[in-house]
Amino acid sequence: MSFKQPLKAGAVIATLDVGSSKIACFIAQMTDDEGGFEIVGVGHQASQGVKSGIIIDINLAESAIAHSVHAAEKMASRVIKGYPLRDVVLAVPATSSESHFVDAHVQMMRQNVTENDVRRALAKAQVKAQKEDREIVHTIPVDYVLDGHRGIQNPYGMSGQLMDIDIHMLDADFAHLKHISQCTEQNHLDIVSLCSSPYAAGLSTLVDDEIELGSIVIDMGAGVTSYAVFQSGRLLFAGGVPVGGQHITSDIAHGLTTSLADAERLKTLYGSALATISDEHEYIDVPMVGEQNARGEQHVTRALLINIIQARLEEIFEMVRQGLEDSGVEASICRRVVLTGGASLMPSIPELAQKILGKQVRCAQTLKVKGLPDATSGPAFAVSMGLISYYTQRPYEMPMEIASYGESKSFAERFKGWFKENW
Ligand SMILES: Nc1ncnc2c1ncn2[C@@H]1O[C@H](COP(=O)(O)OP(=O)(O)OP(=O)(O)O)[C@@H](O)[C@H]1O
Ligand SMILES: [Mg+2]
Known part of the structure; x- marks a missing residue:
């Protein structure tokens, strides 16, 4: 879809990953109008008040967030003068989110499928899927059915009368997001977008062919091991276990x-x-x-020592395997697994994962982005980097963008409204 690129050259965006062991804030500045960026600020701080990705002590979490945001701002101030950090993309932990599958159908306005038709369908599905205690994080069309013909990847320009769209909708616990927004509000941050953590980890570490042909990214953090299944350029499923x-x-x-x-x-x-x-x-x-x-x-x-480590890692990979099996998505078609997160630095971990998951496993490469200090280019920062890629490259999966175009304006207002309600 041809949604506008949200940021022009010179614009600045920040990311916030509130992990169980560290809180990281990246600040990026766009270098062109096509989504190119460089990192101008990085701050990270030992996490406090967070357990398995969930806030358990709001005062501690708030002050740890403040430390990392201030460190990132201080570094960015060498490049950007007088920049008050404001717009931030927030990572949503897998422990507070869930993948759902919904479908939506629309009658075509004209003979050929237009972007307007797809957005109308997605916006309608969002309104239908909205629940009081949940917030929609991603709305991702995974399959189009045109007048009964399945398997259409790109329906634009095709003729038809009735279109069904299979949608992967990932939503998150409203209470968790509200707690985080309470913390960010104190730090003068305006959450402009949400992104599932393992999804972001995949966007910064999988190569295009892996995203296209089918791969699973496993983000091995301190308190959460989360996973995301990619295929045909899309996120098919995300889940996680509160162990790390x-x-x-x-x-x-x-x-x-x-x-x-x-x-x-x-x-x-x-x-x-x-x-x-x-x-x-x-x-x-x-x-x-x-x-x-x-x-x-x-x-x-x-x-x-190694036997103790191995026993726990085996349990974690078994849980991931079970989660993938239970997900209902055809994770079996993905032959490739990429490991990210600090815990993936354990030597021999790809061999163990390969044995249990029965797939080819590699560890994520060092992140290579202009301006990124070496200390923050390891796999523990894959989520932070992926949040920037998500925001700059995938606006068409953001519920707020979809809703602001279609019939469901009220949804956008609700979304914006609650982020702002604490200001
Ligand atoms: N060299 C290493 N070998 C093994 N484990 C490591 C190594 N370095 C870091 N870790 C582990 O990585 C974990 C931290 O990873 P990471 O920074 O990705 O977690 P997090 O994002 O804070 O937490 P989560 O995503 O679970 O909320 C810690 O448990 C730490 O012990
Ligand atoms: Mg993490």
């Missing part, structure tokens, strides 16, 4: 009777998803919780 890297750390702390801080250090220094024979003979020093001197240290084989 923090659970691995806590298993290590319990299993080896050590503190969470030491467990995290041992995990990143000596951890792996799969043990090798040599790990049976390598010993590591593990400080015992509460002990302060060397007498309180135990020596365990690296294999023991």
Whole structure:
């Protein structure tokens, strides 16, 4: 669809990813009118008041958000003078969102299908799908049926009288969004768009062929492991489980009777998803919780540490496999899996994922975008980067854009209204 590119050269957009372990804010400036951009500000901060992607302490979350936003603004101020950060694209965690499948039909106005017909159908479907306690995040047409003929990918210009559209609609928990908007309001941010986290992670890390031919992105965070299924250039499904890297750390702390801080250090220094024979003979020093001197240290084989990690990772990938099976989408046609998120940095993780999911697995490459500091180019920042791609490239999937054009103006007003209600 030919929706207008929302940003012109020189315009600025910010993103906010409120994760379970870190809160990241990116500021991008458009370099042309076609969606090209560079990063001019980055701020990230240890997360507080967030559990499995959900806000559990609004005051703590608000101040952590403020720190990362201010850091990003400070960096951006070297390039953009006097810029008050305002428009922000927000990541929606998979733990608060759900994929639904709806269909909509319209009678064509003219002989050939026009953009107006498609938007009318989508806007109608949005009004029908709207619920009090949910907010629609994405409205994505996945299949068009024209006078009974299925499988049409691009109906524009085709002749027909009646069109059915199969739509993937992803919605999110209204209460969660309201809590986040309470935090952003204090930081003078205006949420202009929402985007599912694993969807954003896929947009910044999958290559065009992977999005076209069918791939699954698994974003392995601290408190959430979320997944998104892509095919024919579209998002078919997104889901997630409230388990992630923090659970691995806590298993290590319990299993080896050590503190969470030491467990995290041992995990990143000596951890792996799969043990090798040599790990049976390598010993590591593990400080015992509460002990302060060397007498309180135990020596365990690296294999023991890895077994703990492997057991939890196997459970996570089994849950993802089950979620994909239950989703009803043909995830089996996707041969490719791409891992993102901080927890995907674990050595040997693609091999383990491959064994359980039965697909070709690769880890996401380092993000390469002009202006992005090396420290924030790793897989943990794939969501932040993808939010910019989403906002600049896919306005036709945004409920507010669809509604503002069609018959359902009231929906747009509701959407805008609640974001602004706390101002
Ligand atoms: N080198 C590493 N090896 C293994 N795990 C790592 C490594 N580096 C970071 N992690 C883990 O990655 C997790 C953080 O990832 P990320 O920043 O993607 O999470 P988040 O976005 O804050 O959380 P979520 O998306 O779950 O809400 C932590 O659990 C951390 O222990
Ligand atoms: Mg995350």
